[in-house]
Each structure stands twice: as C-alpha cells, then as structure tokens.
Amino acid sequence: MTKRKLVITQNIEDNYVQQLNVILPEWEVIVGRDRSIWEEHIKDAEIIAGWKAEMKDLLFREDQTPLTWIQTWSAGVNHLPLSELQLRGVHITSANGVHAYPISETIFALMLSLTRKIHTYVKNQQSKTWHHEHMKLEIHRKTIGIIGVGAIGQETAKIAKAFGMHVIGIRHSGQPSPNVDEIYTSSHLNDILPRCDYVVITLPLTTDTQHLFAAEQFKLMKRSAFLINIGRGEIVVEADLLDALENQEIAGAGLDVFEQEPLPEESKLWDHDNVIITPHTAGSTEYYDKRVMDEILIPNLNNYVRHQPFSVNLVDYKKGY
Numbered sequence: 001m002t003k004r005k006l007v008i009t010q011n012i013e014d015n016y017v018q019q020l021n022v023i024l025p026e027w028e029v030i031v032g033r034d035r036s037i038w039e040e041h042i043k044d045a046e047i048i049a050g051w052k053a054e055m056k057d058l059l060f061r062e063d064q065t066p067l068t069w070i071q072t073w074s075a076g077v078n079h080l081p082l083s084e085l086q087l088r089g090v091h092i093t094s095a096n097g098v099h100a101y102p103i104s105e106t107i108f109a110l111m112l113s114l115t116r117k118i119h120t121y122v123k124n125q126q127s128k129t130w131h132h133e134h135m136k137l138e139i140h141r142k143t144i145g146i147i148g149v150g151a152i153g154q155e156t157a158k159i160a161k162a163f164g165m166h167v168i169g170i171r172h173s174g175q176p177s178p179n180v181d182e183i184y185t186s187s188h189l190n191d192i193l194p195r196c197d198y199v200v201i202t203l204p205l206t207t208d209t210q211h212l213f214a215a216e217q218f219k220l221m222k223r224s225a226f227l228i229n230i231g232r233g234e235i236v237v238e239a240d241l242l243d244a245l246e247n248q249e250i251a252g253a254g255l256d257v258f259e260q261e262p263l264p265e266e267s268k269l270w271d272h273d274n275v276i277i278t279p280h281t282a283g284s285t286e287y288y289d290k291r292v293m294d295e296i297l298i299p300n301l302n303n304y305v306r307h308q309p310f311s312v313n314l315v316d317y318k319k320g321y
Contacts, residue, residue, distance in 0.1 A: 003028040007038045009050035016293050056081050071297050077315050078205040092315040097151040098291035099283035103230050104155040106282035110254025114226050115139050119276050140164050145196035148203035149177050168192050193220040205232035206320035218244035226252050230282040233258035256282040
C-alpha cells in the first residue's frame with residue numbers, strides 16, 4: 001500500500017522531523033529545500049509545506065492528486081495558483097503572524113532613519129562628509145496611519161504607543177484593536193491620509209488592494225509625510241509614487257517591496273535621496289522556521305490527523321488571504 005506523503009521544501013531541524021514522524025507514524029515525510037529531494041514526490045503529496053512556483057506544472061499535469069493542504073512559508077498567498085487550487089478543493093494555510101516582530105522592527109527602522117536622516121549620514125560617512133543635513137524632525141507624538149491592522153499592524157501599533165504616537169488604523173473588519181486610537185474600514189482611507197505623518201502599508205495583495213495607492217492618495221498626504229510599504233509592491237502605483245517624490249508631494253519613502261522584484265537597475269527609486277530600499281527582507285528573522293513549525297504547521301497538523309478544522313491561518317479564497 002502506498003504511504004501518504006508530507007513534503008516540506010525547507011531545511012528544517014532534525015527535532016522537527018522527529019516530531020513529524022511521531023504525529024504521522026504511517027506517513028512518508030520528505031524534507032529538503034533542494035528540488036531534487038522533493039520533485040518526484042509532489043504528484044503523490046497529500047500535504048505540501050513550502051510552495052514553489054515550479055510545482056504548478058508538476059501538480060496540474062495530473063487530473064487528480066491526493067493533495068488536500070498547502071502550508072505556505074510566506075504570509076502572502078497571491079503567488080499561488082489560487083483559482084486552480086480552489087477548484088481542486090485544496091486547503092491553504094499561510095505563515096501569517098511569524099513576521100510581526102521582524103517586520104515591525106523594520107518599519108520603525110525605516111521611519112526613524114528617514115526622520116533622523118540616518119540613511120543620509122551613512123552616505124556622508126562613505127565620503128567623509130561632515131554636514132548637518134538640516135535634520136530637525138522627531139517621531140514622538142506624531143500620527144501614524146497603519147493600513148492593515150493584522151498581526152504586523154498590531155505589533156506596529158504597540159511600538160508606536162511607546163513613542164507617544166496617535167495611531168489610526170485601516171482594517172477590513174473595522175473592529176477595534178489594542179493600541180489603535182481610531183479604526184476605520186478601507187472606504188475611509190482617503191479621509192485619514194491628510195492627518196498622517198507616517199503612512200505604513202501592511203496589507204496583503206488582493207484584487208481590492210492592488211493599486212490602492214495611486215496619484216490621488218499621494219496628493220492627499222501631507223508634504224511632510226513618509227510612506228512605508230512592507231506589504232506588496234503592487235499595492236502602490238510605482239510611477240505615481242515617483243511623481244509624488246519628485247514633486248515633493250510627500251517627504252520620502254521606505255520600501256521593502258516593489259512592482260517588479262528584483263527592482264530593476266534603471267529604476268529612479270535607487271537614486272532618490274529620500275528613499276530607503278530594502279530587498280524584500282523585512283520579514284527575515286533567525287526564528288522564522290521555528291515559528292512556522294511551532295505556531296502554525298504542527299498545531300494544524302495535529303488537528304488534521306484528528307479530522308478537526310484548521311486552527312491557524314486558514315486562507316479564505318474569497319478574501320484572498
């Protein structure tokens with residue numbers, strides 16, 4: 001009889017492999033990042049942890065596969081073939097939540113660097129230039145607009161209160177959240193933008209959020225405001241952002257995500273004095289795999305073998321996250 005298969009396309013620690021073998025004693029557990037390790041097993045996998053783009057062709061060449069569940073290794077799921085997976089009845093759980101600490105740290109690193117001109121001083125250091133750079137802004141008691149009050153947004157709000165900031169949040173449900181002084185649905189986005197000194201995008205990419213920020217939104221922002229985007233690049237119309245920066249409609253931007261990644265060398269964003277660029281690394285952390293395994297995959301796997309509903313991060317196909 002063919003064994004049921006769990007395929008994990010990551011190099012996890014041996015103690016986790018041992019835990020998986022205890023939970024799934026009759027299963028075959030395949031673990032490893034290298035494609036040669038997992039490729040031949042994909043068509044027979046009941047569970048896949050760690051989606052890879054090349055899996056689409058390997059899976060969908062078969063009329064039927066035993067695949068019932070995909071655990072992504074990323075918070076976003078927009079890179080998956082969602083329509084095909086929905087038709088096949090595949091459940092998806094995401095890695096949403098494992099990024100809350102590292103990304104909120106990155107958000108404040110970008111905000112503080114832009115406010116206190118740290119990025120400019122680093123450049124000056126390279127040329128041994130001693131210059132004040134007209135640095136005068138501070139972050140305390142300013143207003144931050146968090147566009148997407150999920151796990152990352154909530155952690156960002158908590159840190160913002162340590163700076164005495166006024167926190168305005170945009171949330172799909174409109175439900176109150178700790179440390180958020182005012183909360184609104186996305187229909188009120190344009191109303192809150194003129195009030196914010198910092199606008200932080202922490203949204204997933206969906207049909208509703210694509211190009212949510214365009215010329216209209218930048219014109220509504222304060223000329224002294226900074227934009228931080230650690231959500232997805234396609235949420236922002238990049239050409240409109242460049243126009244806003246060059247026309248001094250906003251003061252600057254900290255960007256970890258872009259419409260095209262890697263960011264093309266010819267992009268004007270690279271050379272803009274008031275832009276800080278990081279290469280989609282805001283969520284990187286030494287604890288990433290540990291959090292996915294301990295907080296999401298193993299709890300959901302225990303439920304799965306007991307024929308119970310997933311308890312963590314089940315993706316709603318209608319919402320796209």
